Each structure stands twice: as C-alpha cells, then as structure tokens.
Amino acid sequence: MKIILTGATGTLGSRILFSLLEQKFDQIDSVYLPVRGKAATHPETRIRNMLSSQNIPEFIQNNRSAIAHKIKVIDAKNxxxxxxxxxxxxxxxxxxxxxxxxxxxxxxxxxxxxKENFEFTKDIFKAYSNRINKFVYISTAFSFGDIGGIVKNDYVDNDTGNYRNHYEAAKHASEKYLLEKSKTENLPVQILRPSVLGGNIEEAPNFFISKYMVFYLFAKFFYNNKSKDGIRIATDSATGLNIIPTDYAANVIVKVLETNIQQLNIVHAEETNMMKGIVQVLDAVGFSNFSFTDEQITTATGFASKLEEFYYETIGVHLHPYLNSKPSEWDTTLLESILPMPKYNLEDYLMQTVSFAKAANFRNQKW
Known part of the structure; x- marks a missing residue:
C-alpha cells in the first residue's frame, strides 16, 4: 500500500500518520509526506523531530527505525x-x-x-487524479454552515449559504467540487468531516493535543488576562459545541479508508453545552469575573470594561458565531458502527483538556 498524506505535522494529520502506521504497518510500503520547511528547519528535520517526541504513541516510539524506512519526506514546494x-x-x-x-x-x-483551501485542493486533485486509486478529503463537520437541527452524513448538496466564516464556505466548495469530479472522472472520493478537535481520550498522553486552537484560544485568552475587569460573554443557553478527541478522529479515518463510505461526519453524538462548557474552561484557568448575556455586544452597544472591548475586538470576532450557533443533533449511527465512541463526561473532559493545556502553558509542539 502506498499513501500520500498532506498535513502530517498538523494536529490531525500527525495523528492520522500514527494511526496508519499502527493499524496498517504490515500493509504499508511507503507513506509520502509533503512537508513545508519552517524557518531554518528542513522538512525532513520536522518529521524527525515529530518522531523523536515523547508525546507520540508507544508503538511509534518502539518502532522508529522500521517506520523511518516507510516514510518518504517530500518538500511541499514540489x-x-x-x-x-x-x-x-x-x-x-x-x-x-x-x-x-x-x-x-x-x-x-x-x-x-x-486560495489556500478550495483552489489548492483543486490543484492537488488535478495533479494527482490520474496517479491515485482514491482521494480522501479531510473537511470539517461545520462545512454545512449554521443550519441547526438533525445533521446527517450526506449534506454536501445543502446550499444554505449560512456559513459562519469563509473557512466553512471554502471547505463546502471543495467537497462539492471533489464529488462532482468523482463522477466525471470515475475516481472514488471520500469526504470525512471531524468536528472541533480536543485532546486524546484513550492514547497516551491523555488529553494531549499538538496545537491549541478554537476553544483552547478562548481559554488562553483568559489565562493570560492580567486585568481584574469583568466581562459579559454573549451566548445562548441552547447552543452547544461539538468536540471530538483527536485520537478517536484519526482512528476512524484510518478504519474507513478502505471502505466505500463516501461521506462521514466524525462527531460526538452530543454537543457540549456552551454555557456549562465555558464555566468549566474559565474555572480551569482561574477566571471568575464573568456573566452570560443573550444580547449581541458591539461597539454600537458599548462595552462594560476594557477587557470586554479587547475580547470582542479580537478572538470574540471569530468565536462569537460559534458561541451563538443553532443547536444541532448529529446522526452517529454509521460512525458508532465503525468505532464506538469512548464513554466519558463531556464537561469533565473539557476541563481536563484545558487543564492539560494550561500545564503546558498553551505551547504548541515545535514540529
């Protein structure tokens, strides 16, 4: 088996690589990894640094030499x-x-x-469509936009236009392009959509994640806050956030690789209630001077404090659409048949992941 994997130094891409090597080691002949150089660090050095880390699965640590023979690092410029x-x-x-x-x-x-999502995906597909047996696209469970209600796996043709940002719209455009090309070129395409990524749930180190984004940025904002100001956080009591452990998402992706499943949402059956989750996050970082409001806070309405103004002019701009999304119910029947979701308390998990990040001072891995 020969595989090309982009994004191998990323949060999910690295876990996909580890899961591939763990689950299909004997089947894999080569894994090609297009990697960008970073500052003065060569692409091969980045992969070597990743495989030398202590924050990788035991199987990878114990088989580094054999794994090195299967991995072929390619400069992403090519x-x-x-x-x-x-x-x-x-x-x-x-x-x-x-x-x-x-x-x-x-x-x-x-x-x-x-350009970086839709156009780049198109360019890659065009360059490789006559060289591959299957194209697997890792999208996002939020590519449908803010529609709420029951969400099934096949929604690529839903054109609500109610995207919370350009990223969601670009991912949805990529999905539609790829599935249309799959028909015209008779090439299997698989669309896999993880939701918001959180720390490991089963694989050591527990609660580890290589890059702190989305709700971690919210936690980091208040962790780094030195002000004693209070803040009103605009959210709705019915809003939730779908969070999935990264190790679970990666394991699912590898398990469905050889199936004929065309679209799959890799999500938790339940959303973490936004208000309860925020309480846990802020408790974990030691911030207590906050309250909730269902009002939209803008420059026009005025701010209650300098901290509140700073929040809504920085990360609040990006997070507000998610903190006020329509509640969704996710159909996970197919997902559970592939790999049952580990049982854990959503709010406890959120606090533990944030506590892990806090202990690491929210520092991303230098891979």
Missing part, C-alpha cells in the same frame, strides 16, 4: 509535480489533511482562505 518524486509509481490513497484554518469573517480574508 507537491504539484508528482513525477518529480513518484516517477512512474501509482498511489493507492491520497489523504488531503492539510488545511488553512482561518475563522475570520472579514471580507478581505475571503480570497486568501479560498
């Missing part, structure tokens, strides 16, 4: 030139996990978000 490193080889699975996560709602950001 990703659109497959012949430069594949020669005449064909690939079984192209797993496109790389993405440009930008939750900005600023109209000026749209062009860049679509």
């Amino acid at each position: 990703i659109l030139e497959p012949t430069s490193y594949l020669q005449d080889e064909n690939i079984d699975y192209f797993i496109h996990s790389a993405g440009y996560v930008n939750l900005s709602t600023d109209p000026a950001a749209k062009k860049e978000v679509f």
Whole structure:
C-alpha cells in the first residue's frame, strides 16, 4: 500500500500518520509526506523531530527505525509535480489533511482562505487524479454552515449559504467540487468531516493535543488576562459545541479508508453545552469575573470594561458565531458502527483538556 498524506505535522494529520502506521504497518510500503520547511528547519528535520517526541504513541516510539524506512519526506514546494518524486509509481490513497484554518469573517480574508483551501485542493486533485486509486478529503463537520437541527452524513448538496466564516464556505466548495469530479472522472472520493478537535481520550498522553486552537484560544485568552475587569460573554443557553478527541478522529479515518463510505461526519453524538462548557474552561484557568448575556455586544452597544472591548475586538470576532450557533443533533449511527465512541463526561473532559493545556502553558509542539 502506498499513501500520500498532506498535513502530517498538523494536529490531525500527525495523528492520522500514527494511526496508519499502527493499524496498517504490515500493509504499508511507503507513506509520502509533503512537508513545508519552517524557518531554518528542513522538512525532513520536522518529521524527525515529530518522531523523536515523547508525546507520540508507544508503538511509534518502539518502532522508529522500521517506520523511518516507510516514510518518504517530500518538500511541499514540489507537491504539484508528482513525477518529480513518484516517477512512474501509482498511489493507492491520497489523504488531503492539510488545511488553512482561518475563522475570520472579514471580507478581505475571503480570497486568501479560498486560495489556500478550495483552489489548492483543486490543484492537488488535478495533479494527482490520474496517479491515485482514491482521494480522501479531510473537511470539517461545520462545512454545512449554521443550519441547526438533525445533521446527517450526506449534506454536501445543502446550499444554505449560512456559513459562519469563509473557512466553512471554502471547505463546502471543495467537497462539492471533489464529488462532482468523482463522477466525471470515475475516481472514488471520500469526504470525512471531524468536528472541533480536543485532546486524546484513550492514547497516551491523555488529553494531549499538538496545537491549541478554537476553544483552547478562548481559554488562553483568559489565562493570560492580567486585568481584574469583568466581562459579559454573549451566548445562548441552547447552543452547544461539538468536540471530538483527536485520537478517536484519526482512528476512524484510518478504519474507513478502505471502505466505500463516501461521506462521514466524525462527531460526538452530543454537543457540549456552551454555557456549562465555558464555566468549566474559565474555572480551569482561574477566571471568575464573568456573566452570560443573550444580547449581541458591539461597539454600537458599548462595552462594560476594557477587557470586554479587547475580547470582542479580537478572538470574540471569530468565536462569537460559534458561541451563538443553532443547536444541532448529529446522526452517529454509521460512525458508532465503525468505532464506538469512548464513554466519558463531556464537561469533565473539557476541563481536563484545558487543564492539560494550561500545564503546558498553551505551547504548541515545535514540529
């Protein structure tokens, strides 16, 4: 089995790589990893640093030498030139996990978000469609926008237009493009949609995640706050956030790789209630001077404090649409048949993941 995996140094991409090697080690001949150089760090060095970390599964740690022979690092600058490193080889699975996560709602950001997500995905598919047996696209469970209600796995044709940001819209556009190309080129395409990623639930180290984003940024904001000001947090009592452990999401992705499942949401059956979750997050970082409101707070309405103004002019801009989303119910019947969700308390898990991040001072892994 020969695989190309983009985004291997990312939060989910790295876990997909580990799960591939754990679950399909004997089947895998080669895993090609297109990786960007970072500052003065060469792509191969980034992968070597990742495999040398103590925050990786025991199987990977114990088989580093054998794994190194299966991994082939490619400078990402050559990703659109497959012949430069594949020669005449064909690939079984192209797993496109790389993405440009930008939750900005600023109209000026749209062009860049679509270029890095939609246009880049199109370019990759065109470059590899005659060299692969299957294209696997890692999207987001929120690509449908803010529609609420019961959410099933097949919603790629839903055109609500009610996207919370350009990132969701770009991911949805990519899904539609790929499924249309799957029909016209007779090439299997698989759309897999994890929800918000949280720390590991089963694999050591528990609650570890390599990059702190989304609700972690909310926690970090208040953890770093030195002001004694109070703040009103705008959210709705019915709103929830769907959070999925990264190790669970990666294991599901690898398990469905060889199936004919075309679309799958990798989500928790229940959403974490936003108000209860915020209480847990802020308790974990030691911030208590807050209250909830269902009013929309803007410059026009005025701010109750400097801290409140700073929040709504920075991360609040990006997080507000999620803190006030319509409640959703997720159909996880198919997902549970593939890999049952571990049983755990949603609010306790949220506090433990944030506490883990706090202990790490919210520092991302240097891979």
